[in-house]
Amino acid sequence: MKNITVSVDDETYRQARVKAAERNTSISALVRDFLSGLGRGESEFERLANQERAIRERIRKFSAGERLSRDELHDRRR
Numbered sequence: 001m002k003n004i005t006v007s008v009d010d011e012t013y014r015q016a017r018v019k020a021a022e023r024n025t026s027i028s029a030l031v032r033d034f035l036s037g038l039g040r041g042e043s044e045f046e047r048l049a050n051q052e053r054a055i056r057e058r059i060r061k062f063s064a065g066e067r068l069s070r071d072e073l074h075d076r077r078r
Contacts, residue, residue, distance in 0.1 A: 006031070 008016070016027045023030070037047055 013027075016030060020027045020030050042050070
């Protein structure tokens with residue numbers, strides 16, 4: 001595995017940190033995944049499909065069948 005150094009402006013670095021935190025990963029992992037996608041010739045469609053798959057993995061425990069009552073939904077218990 002090779003290491004590379006990339007210089008970016010402060011705002012780009014800040015935005016990358018935010019994105020990495022949102023995805024519960026590191027900036028290095030974001031860059032590695034991006035560069036790997038370029039090497040594989042991943043199209044924008046494929047990239048978005050992979051991103052969707054990753055998001056769906058994270059929300060597996062959600063069930064639309066677990067509905068709230070109207071009062072619970074609007075917090076009308078007061």
